[in-house]
Amino acid sequence: MPEQANVAKYNSNSDKLHKQWKVDLIGFAFISPWLIGFLGFIIGPMLASLYFSFTNYDLLTAPTWIGLDNYINMFTNDSRFWQAIKVTFIFVFGSVPLKLVFALFVAMLFNTKRRGVGLYRTLYYVPSILGGSVAIAVVWKQLFGGDGAINDILSLFGIPSISWVTSPDFALSTLILLVVWQFGSPMLIFLAGLKAIPAELYEAAAVDGASPFHQFIKITIPMLSPVIFFNLVMQTIQGFMAFTQSFLITEGGPMDRTLFYAVYLYEKAFAHFDMGYASALAWILLLICGIFTAFIFRTAKSWVYYESEGGK
Structure with a gap:
């Protein structure tokens, strides 16, 4: 009898494992298109880029292994690398806080039930849809050019005309x-958090006599901190990866004052065909984004409030 019970138990477990295997197989079949794309278009190129970063590779000849030479040259002999780092850091630390503050301000204005507010939300979101396009970059270049509309407006106040996009300052x-100006995406996320x-x-x-300012500091900011955290991470990563604005409007100039890191990487890869060096630059960029993201996550415990956890 004990042997029969063990056999029955073994058969039952075997049937369960077989059914679970069939369920898992069906699940993998459904996600196989994404899985193939992930392995073929993300993991594969990343591993290839990691290998190329240790080689001298010009796309025309076979890569030659040179070890850490690309990284050593980057940190010791490449002044444009450090210029790109400097410009990108200034850009990120200048644009991300301003963008988030402005997005939150507009979101609070739109957090009402006034007539036509839905139309205004849509109109204010449009720049985020078109902001990265070639057309908007060209228009922006024209607006801030020497003969652009911005100078025409400033001339009414007696301010002399300058070419803003070609001025080093x-x-x-x-x-x-x-x-x-492309604050629409974080604005909508802030608006969802406010609601x-x-x-x-x-x-x-209000019953306790708190002013609107104190309500904002004591209620809005703590309750909105998870949304602020999300927007901060996403906008910081996007800032380090910025490319279109510099490449199309200023082409990294004047005098490399707008040489974004991604633009310099692109130049090395597709203008100088130094794919090995460009791959090393790409991994340094990944490391920089990872460090800043980890830092934000590390500090989040002290300022992000989650209601389900009962506090910070």
Whole structure:
């Protein structure tokens, strides 16, 4: 009898494993298109790029292994690398806070039930849809050119005309302004977060005599901190990867004052055909994004409030 019970138990477990295997196989079949794409178009190229970063590769001849020479040359002999790092850091630390502050400000204005507010939300989101396009970059270049509309407006106040996109002092600020103008995406995310805050909190605070400013500091910011955290991570990564604005509007000039890291990487890869060096640059960019993302996650425990966890 014990042997028969063990056999029955073994058969039962075998049937369960067989059924589970069939379920898993069906699941893998459904996700196989994504899995093939992930392995073939993301993991595969990443591993190839990692290998090329240790080689001298010009796309025309077979790669030659040179070890850490690309990385050593990057940090010791490449002044344009450090210029690209400097410009990109200024761009990120200048554009991301301004963009998030402006997006939150507009989201709070739109967090009402006034007539026509839906239309305004759509109109304010349009720049985020078109902001990275070639057409918008060309228009921006014309607006801030020597004969652009911006100078025409400033001339009414007696301000002399300058070519903003070719001025070493103002070219980068012009690109930062363009990115801040594309605040629609974080604005919508902020708006969704604002609508999730219970109205009872504001009503109770008003009864206790809290001013709108104190309500914003004590209620809105803590309750919105997970959304701020998400937007901060995403916008920081996008900032380090910025390319279109510099490449199309200023072409990295003047005097490399707007040489974004991604633009320099592109030049090395497709203008100089130094694919090995460009691959090394790409991995350094990945490392930079990873460090800043990890830092934001590390500090999140001290300022991000999750209601389900009972506090910070």
